[in-house]
Amino acid sequence: MDLQEAKLKYILHLADNALILGQRLGEWCGHGPVLEQDMAMTNISLDYLGRARLLFQYAAEIKGGNTTEDSLAFTRNEWEYENVLLVEQPNTDFAFTVARQFFLDAFQFPYFSLLRSGKDKRLADIAEKTVKETAYHLKWSGEWVIRLGDGTDISRQKMQKAIDELWTYTGELFEVADYERLMIDGQFAPDVAALKNDWETKVSEVLKVAGLEMPAPIWMQSGGKTGKHSEHLGYILADLQYMQRAYPGMEW
Amino acid sequence: MKNWPLFEIFIRSKSGLNHKHVGSLHAADAAMAIENARDVYTRRQEGISIWVVESKYISASDPADSDPFFEPAQDKIYRHPTFYDLPDEVKHM
Numbered sequence: 001m002d003l004q005e006a007k008l009k010y011i012l013h014l015a016d017n018a019l020i021l022g023q024r025l026g027e028w029c030g031h032g033p034v035l036e037q038d039m040a041m042t043n044i045s046l047d048y049l050g051r052a053r054l055l056f057q058y059a060a061e062i063k064g065g066n067t068t069e070d071s072l073a074f075t076r077n078e079w080e081y082e083n084v085l086l087v088e089q090p091n092t093d094f095a096f097t098v099a100r101q102f103f104l105d106a107f108q109f110p111y112f113s114l115l116r117s118g119k120d121k122r123l124a125d126i127a128e129k130t131v132k133e134t135a136y137h138l139k140w141s142g143e144w145v146i147r148l149g150d151g152t153d154i155s156r157q158k159m160q161k162a163i164d165e166l167w168t169y170t171g172e173l174f175e176v177a178d179y180e181r182l183m184i185d186g187q188f189a190p191d192v193a194a195l196k197n198d199w200e201t202k203v204s205e206v207l208k209v210a211g212l213e214m215p216a217p218i219w220m221q222s223g224g225k226t227g228k229h230s231e232h233l234g235y236i237l238a239d240l241q242y243m244q245r246a247y248p249g250m251e252w
Numbered sequence: 253m254k255n256w257p258l259f260e261i262f263i264r265s266k267s268g269l270n271h272k273h274v275g276s277l278h279a280a281d282a283a284m285a286i287e288n289a290r291d292v293y294t295r296r297q298e299g300i301s302i303w304v305v306e307s308k309y310i311s312a313s314d315p316a317d318s319d320p321f322f323e324p325a326q327d328k329i330y331r332h333p334t335f336y337d338l339p340d341e342v343k344h345m
Contacts, residue, residue, distance in 0.1 A: 034256075036277055036288035043291050140287065147280065 008062050009179035010189060013225060015055035016083035019073055022048030023240055024091060033094050040140060047133040054126050074244035078233050085224040086169040088233045098144040099162035105138035106202045107173045114190035142206050149210025164215050171220025258307040259285040263299035271303050
């Protein structure tokens with residue numbers, strides 16, 4: 001794999017994370033527990049879709065030919081997606097959505113802060129915009145972990161369950177895929193493995209304030225970053241890609 | 253969530269202008285009310301500052317009193333500063 005190929009895969013990895021989580025959060029539209037949180041989640045969803053577009057546009061330019069941001073988003077198959085498994089996990093309930101968001105935000109905030117000083121100017125600019133959004137997302141999700149953990153017996157139970165069940169998908173955040181290795185070595189991307197300790201500290205601090213238990217070390221799922229996904233991704237893509245699959249090239 | 257108190261939301265649209273009432277929403281406490289207001293009322297760049305106050309702390313005039321309260325001002329036009337020429341530089345008067 002040469003550097004250009006690695007860069008394309010790396011950008012798609014970031015773009016896929018943003019697209020799939022944006023789609024997941026968008027599923028809450030009209031179904032939020034209260035109007036205010038319905039708005040909060042769809043606002044976050046739109047932040048992710050905006051980020052996905054910037055990244056897909058960049059990837060399309062690198063790939064060249066007839067490739068467009070839309071063809072990348074709407075015509076690739078599951079095994080061509082490189083998002084982490086965490087973002088494709090179902091919303092399940094509000095606590096799961098909050099836990100998924102919190103795990104990811106606590107990772108993404110330092111990650112995109114570092115990407116701002118990476119060697120690729122275009123990615124650094126996208127990171128600059130992303131850091132501001134992520135700072136707010138982290139505030140939102142962290143606050144809700146605390147409020148639900150420190151709320152009623154039922155909210156505490158649900159929050160703890162979500163933390164425990166999603167824990168197995170957090171290990172992958174710190175695994176380095178082969179294309180990512182080239183990007184890290186070339187100082188284009190932050191080294192995710194080096195972020196693990198700080199992430200665990202941040203998560204354990206918030207869980208402590210929330211009165212929740214930090215899960216014990218367990219076996220971690222992995223594979224998303226290299227195209228091996230859980231069964232959920234196919235259903236997401238079925239929804240997401242339906243129009244372009246049924247009416248190829250349609251515009252509106 | 254049904255027993256969350258109601259908050260009134262005030263937004264300052266830009267520096268130098270005053271905070272204006274824009275609506276109300278429910279939240280568990282003032283901190284959450286500010287976050288909710290950010291998401292509900294400022295998503296199209298409507299503001300740069302948010303005030304929230306729990307609705308129960310607002311005292312309002314009684315609509316039944318509106319005649320004695322407000323009508324006497326109607327025929328006292330000399331209270332309006334309409335007899336001065338304002339320099340063009342003065343905005344937001």
